[in-house]
Amino acid sequence: MVVMKFGGTSVKDPDAIRRLARIVAREQGISGVPVVVVSAMSGITDQLLDAVAAVERGDAEGAARRVTAMRDRHRAAAEALLTAGERRDLVIDALERQWRETASLLHAMSVLREVSPRSRDAVLAMGELASSRLVAAALTDLDLPAQCVDARCVLVTNADHGHAQPDPAPTAARLHEHVLPLAKAGIVAVLGGFIGATADGVTTTLGRGGSDYSASLFGAGLHASAIQIWTDVDGMLTADPRVVHGARPLPSLSFAEASELAYFGAKVLHPSTIAPAVAGGIPVRILNSHRPEVAGTTITANPPLPEAPLTGLACKRDITVIDIRSTMMLAAYGFMRRVFEVFERHRTSVDVITTSEVSVSITIEDRRALDAIVRDLSAFAEVGVESEMALLCAVGERLRLEPGLAARVLGALDEFPLRMVSQAGARRNLTVVLPQAQLQAAMARVHERFCLEVQPVAEVVA
Ligand code: ADP
Ligand code: ASP
Ligand code: MG
Numbered sequence: 140m141v142v143m144k145f146g147g148t149s150v151k152d153p154d155a156i157r158r159l160a161r162i163v164a165r166e167q168g169i170s171g172v173p174v175v176v177v178s179a180m181s182g183i184t185d186q187l188l189d190a191v192a193a194v195e196r197g198d199a200e201g202a203a204r205r206v207t208a209m210r211d212r213h214r215a216a217a218e219a220l221l222t223a224g225e226r227r228d229l230v231i232d233a234l235e236r237q238w239r240e241t242a243s244l245l246h247a248m249s250v251l252r253e254v255s256p257r258s259r260d261a262v263l264a265m266g267e268l269a270s271s272r273l274v275a276a277a278l279t280d281l282d283l284p285a286q287c288v289d290a291r292c293v294l295v296t297n298a299d300h301g302h303a304q305p306d307p308a309p310t311a312a313r314l315h316e317h318v319l320p321l322a323k324a325g326i327v328a329v330l331g332g333f334i335g336a337t338a339d340g341v342t343t344t345l346g347r348g349g350s351d352y353s354a355s356l357f358g359a360g361l362h363a364s365a366i367q368i369w370t371d372v373d374g375m376l377t378a379d380p381r382v383v384h385g386a387r388p389l390p391s392l393s394f395a396e397a398s399e400l401a402y403f404g405a406k407v408l409h410p411s412t413i414a415p416a417v418a419g420g421i422p423v424r425i426l427n428s429h430r431p432e433v434a435g436t437t438i439t440a441n442p443p444l445p446e447a448p449l450t451g452l453a454c455k456r457d458i459t460v461i462d463i464r465s466t467m468m469l470a471a472y473g474f475m476r477r478v479f480e481v482f483e484r485h486r487t488s489v490d491v492i493t494t495s496e497v498s499v500s501i502t503i504e505d506r507r508a509l510d511a512i513v514r515d516l517s518a519f520a521e522v523g524v525e526s527e528m529a530l531l532c533a534v535g536e537r538l539r540l541e542p543g544l545a546a547r548v549l550g551a552l553d554e555f556p557l558r559m560v561s562q563a564g565a566r567r568n569l570t571v572v573l574p575q576a577q578l579q580a581a582m583a584r585v586h587e588r589f590c591l592e593v594q595p596v597a598e599v600v601a
Contacts (some may be wrong), residue, residue, distance in 0.1 A: 140322060141166055141173045142363045144332060144354035146581035147181035148371040149428035150270050154220040154494065159274065160281045162369065162431050163327060167283065172322045174361065175329045176284070176354040177274050179266025180216070183209060184333075187263050191246055192495025199249040203242055210238035213269050215414035220277040225506060230276040256300035260334075260344045264291065267350070275329040285327040287336055288317055294335030294353060296343045301341035305352075308337075308416070311360035319361065330357065351409035352388055355423065356358050359415035366421055369428040370407055374436030375529060377403065377590040378452040383582050386552070387591070389451060390434060396534050397423070399568045403490075403532035413438070448544055449589040450535035452582055456575055458490070458530050459484045459506055462523040464498040464515055474519075481515045491530060491570050493559045501561050502530060502572055528558060529578035532570045535583060539566040551588050555581050 143166060145159050157174075160279070166173050178184075186205050193201035207564055213234050221227035241262060248258050267290065275287035293313045296303035305449060321328045335343050345352050350369055358366035372380065372389040374570025375397065392400075392415045401408040407425060416423045417440070465474050481534060485508035489501045499595035503509070516522045538544050545562055548569055559572040 140361055140363050141170050141365045141367060142176060142354050142358040142361065143173050143205045143367045143369060144176040144350055145178065145274075145369045145428060146350065146371070147178040149180040149369050150177050150179075150274060151486045153216050153277075155428070155546070156216070156220055156274060157281070158428055158431075159369070160278050160283060162428060163278060164281075164283055165431070166367075168397070169366065172325055172327055174318060174322060174357060175274065175278075175365070176332045176350060176351040176357060177267065177270045177329060178332055179270050180212065182526055183212075183266035183270070185244060187241075188264055189247075191262055192248045193243055193260050197249070197252070197256050199246065200244045202249065206238055206242045206245065209241075209265075209269075210235065213238070213273060217273055220273070221280050226276065230272065234270060234282055236431070237265060237269055237272075257341065260300045260303075261342045262479040263344050263364060264331070264334040264336070264342045267334050271329045271331040275327075278327055278329065279523075283327055284325060284452040285329050288321070288328045288330050290332070290334050291336035291340070292351065293317055293330060294356065295338055296335040296345070298341065298343065300343055302346040303337075305335060305345070305356050306338075307356065307360065309338065312355060314357060314360040318357070322382045345411075346409075348406065349411075351412040352415075355412045355415040355421075355509055358421050359419035362419060363421055366412075368408065368423065368425045370425065371427065371429060372407060372425075373427045373430065373433050374425045375400065375405065375407055375438070375451065376584050377447075377450075378582060379454060382579060383452070383586045384456060385591075386586070388433075389436050389445070391445075392436055392438045392450060393442055394423075394438055394440055395565065395567055396536065397438045397510045399532065399534045400451050400493070401452045403530065403534075403542045403570065404455040405451070405453045424470070433494060439441045444536055444540075446592040447590050448535065448537055448541070449533050449548070449585070450537075451590060452586055453532045453534065454578055454582060455490070455504060456578065457526075458502050458504060458528045458572065458575075459509065460528050460572060461501045461503065461512070461516070462498060462525075463501065464521040464523075466520055477519055478516065479596045481512055485512050487512060491559055491561050491572060493561055502528070502559070525558070527575045528572055529575040530570060530572050531578060531581055533586070533589070534566050538562070538569055542582055547595070548585060548589060551584055552581055 192206040278285035295309040332353035376386040378386040
């Protein structure tokens with residue numbers, strides 16, 4: 140069995156959903172009945188967040204207006220996709236009811252003037268609940284019997300709203316209870332990604348972009364033969380195409396490389412997607428729903444080494460560097476522990492760390508607790524903060540195998556003011572931190588020199 144995940148742009152309108160149906164039908168002909176995971180239609184999660192923000196500002200009318208727009212978009216898609224008749228009426232009614240429920244939820248939140256992480260998740264889940272209902276109905280209408288399964292009855296998580304942690308064992312049990320029997324009966328189960336619920340049924344979400352993670356959890360729980368991530372580009376590219384002109388698709392990639400690229404900013408894959416696939420030994424493929432004939436990227440444990448020195452680059456903007464200099468005696472032990480306790484207390488994760496004898500530099504992405512972190516660190520250290528920095532991460536198995544490569548990459552960046560440089564023990568990545576204004580030029584330089592395949596020298600015919 141194959142688990143197929145379609146992102147927001149792959150379900151964004153009736154044409155996209157018809158393309159999805161053709162892709163699912165083709166897969167069904169090859170490997171049997173698949174399980175389908177869908178994101179909300181593109182832009183819907185942002186609109187739901189806007190509606191919540193409107194409630195927070197006391198703008199109940201603004202929130203209601205957004206719900207009406209989302210309801211109209213889903214209704215128009217259902218009318219365009221489904222043949223007139225009882226099934227269409229039932230689906231449209233169910234969607235109407237769902238958007239009414241969304242409006243009541245937002246109304247209650249604005250009366251109480253209270254937006255909690257829990258109520259925010261209840262609202263955010265509506266996007267995937269609606270798209271999964273719509274896609275299941277559309278598949279059935281196009282002669283691919285399908286049924287929507289409420290992912291909140293399947294994906295069990297803890298109660299960490301907004302970035303809930305899944306619990307794989309009960310999730311696998313529920314997949315066997317609710318999803319497997321459908322596939323065995325020849326019915327495509329369609330589940331919303333990104334959403335789950337606690338063991339006692341309170342709605343949770345996995346964090347932005349989390350549908351990829353849902354798909355790999357379902358793939359692992361069902362012992363799928365492959366996890367397909369259908370998106371709007373030709374696979375994992377050598378760099379973010381919005382940053383580097385001429386980024387090219389990678390035919391293959393190792394699990395470890397894909398994890399590094401995703402963790403350091405390659406948005407095409409949620410960073411948690413790889414772990415369940417590794418645990419289950421399941422290949423992950425990234426494919427383009429606009430061009431299903433393109434081979435895409437296959438991610439496995441040990442793919443062949445690429446020709447180019449580096450496999451790919453990732454980057455993150457809006458990084459903050461915190462320099463922490465000990466005011467205690469030189470090399471006093473316990474210093475690092477105190478530093479990391481501060482970040483733990485303020486629930487802020489750190490990306491890159493470099494140290495010298497008396498100082499440590501740390502990068503963070505989430506600045507919400509910055510003031511409190513600086514205050515707490517200042518109790519035992521001198522602290523400096525630099526914002527508008529960026530992180531450039533070069534990834535490739537060859538960094539581990541070819542001793543001079545990291546030095547050559549750094550050499551290519553000799554004109555750039557590198558603020559931090561780091562290469563961890565696994566040595567598959569080399570990360571540098573530099574001013575954000577220089578990121579694009581630095582990415583272009585490294586990409587051009589290290590990510591494009593070595594071109595064979597043309598033979599000169601006399
Ligand atoms: P989906 O809605 O299908 O989940 P996303 O928008 O989350 O799609 O991810 C796809 C986007 O990720 C691409 O359109 C591209 O702009 C961006 N992206 C960033 N880095 C990379 C990369 N290395 N390879 C491919 N896409 C990337
Ligand atoms: N709809 C969610 C988001 O926009 C999850 C996803 O698309 O993966 O973040
Ligand atoms: Mg995504």
